Amino acid sequence: MKKQVILLPGDGVGPEIMAGAKAVLDAVAMEFNHEFTYHEHAIGGDAIDRFDTPLPEDTIKACQTADAVLLGAVGGPKWSGRPASGSPESGLLGIRKALGLFANLRPVQSFTPLMHASPLKTELVAGCDIMIVRELTSGLYFGRPSGRSADGSEVVDTLHYTREEIERIVVRGFEAARKRKGRLTSVDKANVLESSRMWREIVEEKARDYPDVTVEHQLVDAAAMKLITNPRHFDVIVTENMFGDILSDEASVLTGSIGMLPSASLRADGLGLYEPVHGSAPDIAGEGIANPLGMILSAAMMLKYSFGMEEEAEAVEKAVIDCLEAGNHTHDLDVKNGNVFGTDMMVRKVVENL
Ligand code: ATP
Numbered sequence: 555m556k557k558q559v560i561l562l563p564g565d566g567v568g569p570e571i572m573a574g575a576k577a578v579l580d581a582v583a584m585e586f587n588h589e590f591t592y593h594e595h596a597i598g599g600d601a602i603d604r605f606d607t608p609l610p611e612d613t614i615k616a617c618q619t620a621d622a623v624l625l626g627a628v629g630g631p632k633w634s635g636r637p638a639s640g641s642p643e644s645g646l647l648g649i650r651k652a653l654g655l656f657a658n659l660r661p662v663q664s665f666t667p668l669m670h671a672s673p674l675k676t677e678l679v680a681g682c683d684i685m686i687v688r689e690l691t692s693g694l695y696f697g698r699p700s701g702r703s704a705d706g707s708e709v710v711d712t713l714h715y716t717r718e719e720i721e722r723i724v725v726r727g728f729e730a731a732r733k734r735k736g737r738l739t740s741v742d743k744a745n746v747l748e749s750s751r752m753w754r755e756i757v758e759e760k761a762r763d764y765p766d767v768t769v770e771h772q773l774v775d776a777a778a779m780k781l782i783t784n785p786r787h788f789d790v791i792v793t794e795n796m797f798g799d800i801l802s803d804e805a806s807v808l809t810g811s812i813g814m815l816p817s818a819s820l821r822a823d824g825l826g827l828y829e830p831v832h833g834s835a836p837d838i839a840g841e842g843i844a845n846p847l848g849m850i851l852s853a854a855m856m857l858k859y860s861f862g863m864e865e866e867a868e869a870v871e872k873a874v875i876d877c878l879e880a881g882n883h884t885h886d887l888d889v890k891n892g893n894v895f896g897t898d899m900m901v902r903k904v905v906e907n908l
């Protein structure tokens with residue numbers, strides 16, 4: 555297959571780990587007889603420095619016509635004085651919105667060789683494998699009105715959803731559950747919020763189309779607790795924007811390794827933006843020691859979700875796990891024993907395993 559990928563390396567360690575993802579994709583193309591072409595564009599602080607805007611028109615256009623987008627990370631202290639609307643991070647929010655990427659998928663799984671790094675007991679997190687499906691372009695973060703009264707004595711944010719916005723994310727949740735262990739946990743606050751009551755109704759309606767999926771409803775406060783007390787309970791979690799934001803950060807610490815975690819932001823036609831969960835890590839940028847595995851696993855998600863290349867994606871995931879099991883680590887992985895490698899060497903190990 556021929557596929558065109560837009561690369562948005564961004565800031566900090568972004569360009570270093572992006573080079574790793576590209577090397578792995580090149581190895582996949584060779585091994586499985588595909589042709590991937592890449593075009594690099596600017597976003598975030600890098601785009602501010604070169605084009606005086608965190609999201610150039612040119613970048614949006616390129617992404618709209620591509621098969622998929624890979625993003626490194628944006629932001630850093632260099633641009634921290636800027637107003638929110640012109641910040642590197644606004645470039646990332648802007649591209650998600652411009653591309654209509656309403657579904658954010660964050661898998662959280664425990665890697666046996668890294669289990670000692672979890673803040674939870676090994677017996678709690680062993681075998682943990684959760685997929686969080688978060689609504690990304692509506693809800694409390696986008697609802698209007700939002701702001702302060704003129705005299706500063708009142709403030710308002712609005713939690714707004716349309717039926718259609720809820721339906722499309724709920725369907726994503728069911729589809730994910732169907733392909734996994736067939737269990738869907740819908741998280742809401744239906745004892746208090748009207749938006750959550752409608753959410754629950756829609757989940758019940760859609761459940762009729764998925765008799766093979768077992769559905770349960772959990773209130774967000776209870777779900778937050780259960781993620782810690784019994785993380786293995788969960789298969790797929792589907793939830794609205796803010797709840798998903800909070801729960802996915804909570805879940806990401808279960809496995810104890812932020813450098814390992816990938817994410818996908820998708821729309822219905824298969825276009826997706828794939829990025830590691832971690833930020834630009836300015837404290838280690840330029841040192842060649844960043845963990846490239848979250849970025850590489852994000853590229854694996856791209857193969858699976860945007861290109862339908864399941865076998866290829868599994869090969870990459872397996873190469874990553876084999877690499878860890880052989881005792882190879884980067885400095886962030888709290889090594890008990892084994893080798894500590896820099897970014898490039900870690901990438902080379904993954905490529906060798908492929
Ligand atoms: P953001 O606001 O963009 O999410 P952040 O300040 O929350 O950024 P990160 O940039 O993710 O945080 O960095 C948090 C810590 O994790 C830093 O100490 C950083 O060095 C480390 N870190 C993040 N990503 C990696 C990585 N890929 N490899 C090694 N260490 C990393």
Ligand code: MG
Binds near residue numbers: 833
């Ligand atoms: Mg952060």
